[in-house]
Every structure is written in C-alpha cells, then in structure tokens.
Amino acid sequence: MSKNLVNKIFIFIIIVLIVLLLIITLISNSKTSVIQMPKSDEIKEIINNKDVTIIDVRTKQEYENSHIKNAINIPYDEIQDKVKYNKDKAIAVYCKTGIRSHEAAVTLEKMGYKTIYDLGGIENSNIKLTTD
Numbered sequence: 001m002s003k004n005l006v007n008k009i010f011i012f013i014i015i016v017l018i019v020l021l022l023i024i025t026l027i028s029n030s031k032t033s034v035i036q037m038p039k040s041d042e043i044k045e046i047i048n049n050k051d052v053t054i055i056d057v058r059t060k061q062e063y064e065n066s067h068i069k070n071a072i073n074i075p076y077d078e079i080q081d082k083v084k085y086n087k088d089k090a091i092a093v094y095c096k097t098g099i100r101s102h103e104a105a106v107t108l109e110k111m112g113y114k115t116i117y118d119l120g121g122i123e124n125s126n127i128k129l130t131t132d
Contacts, residue, residue, distance in 0.1 A: 035105045035116045043127065046117050052090040055083070057104040062096065066129040068122070076100040079107045092117035 038046055046052055047068055056067045057076035067073065074082050076095065085091065091113055095101040098120035105118040122129070 034109055034114050035118050037118050037120065040125065043119055043125070046092050046119070047127070049090075052092050052117065053085060055079075055091060055093045055104070057093050057095045057100045064131070066131055068094065068127060069130045069132065076104040076107075079104045080111065083108065083111070083113075085113075087112045088114055090115040090117065092119050094119035094122055096123045097121035 054071040056071040056073045063073035093101045093104045105116050
C-alpha cells in the first residue's frame with residue numbers, strides 16, 4: 001500500500017470516530033420530557049387517582065367560579081414559589097385553554113418533578129366541575 005492511501009484511510013477512520021463521538025454525545029445529552037399530556041379518556045382516571053395532586057393554575061377568581069373537585073389553586077405564575085411537594089409525587093395541572101397549564105408543567109419539570117400530567121384546558125372538556 002502506498003503511503004498516500006494509508007494516510008487517506010487513517011484520516012477517514014479519524015473522521016468516522018469523531019462523528020460517532022458527536023452522535024453519542026448528542027444522544028446522551030438529549031433529555032426526555034417528564035411532562036405527559038394524557039388523552040381525554042385518561043384524564044378522568046388521573047383526576048380520580050388519590051396519589052395525584054391536582055393543581056388548578058388559573059386565577060383565584062376563575063377557581064372560585066368552578067374547578068375540578070379536590071384541586072388546589074396555585075396560579076401558574078406562582079408555581080415556582082408555592083409548590084413544595086415531594087418531587088417523586090405525581091402532579092397534574094390544568095387551566096382554561098391549556099396555555100397556562102403548559103407553562104406550569106414546564107416550570108415543574110425545571111424544578112425537578114418527575115411525573116407531571118398537563119391536563120390542558122377545561123374550557124371545552126367534559127370534565128365535571130364544582131364550586132365547593
């Protein structure tokens with residue numbers, strides 16, 4: 001084999017190793033989100049699960065008007081300051097349209113919570129609400 005061919009093979013092997021290293025690094029650094037967005041038929045099961053803390057992230061006035069039974073009210077912009085649960089405990093969040101619940105879910109994920117259900121908006125859902 002000529003010296004030129006050996007050099008080309010060596011450079012090719014180095015390039016392949018660098019590409020493989022980059023791919024492995026990207027894969028190992030990619031984080032899977034812990035936020036789950038359940039389907040409408042799964043939401044009732046989550047709401048009725050006593051091991052899941054349900055948080056209504058709407059305003060106090062919206063919550064007082066109607067809310068999911070046993071839900072607690074923590075407006076989405078207060079989540080970081082007021083949520084102090086065990087990070088292994090499942091938490092479900094909801095709002096009117098799904099925008100605030102998504103923001104709250106992302107905040108909870110950044111805080112280290114491991115099981116988060118974003119129930120989305122209740123505006124057009126068939127979820128039973130209460131004023132109790």
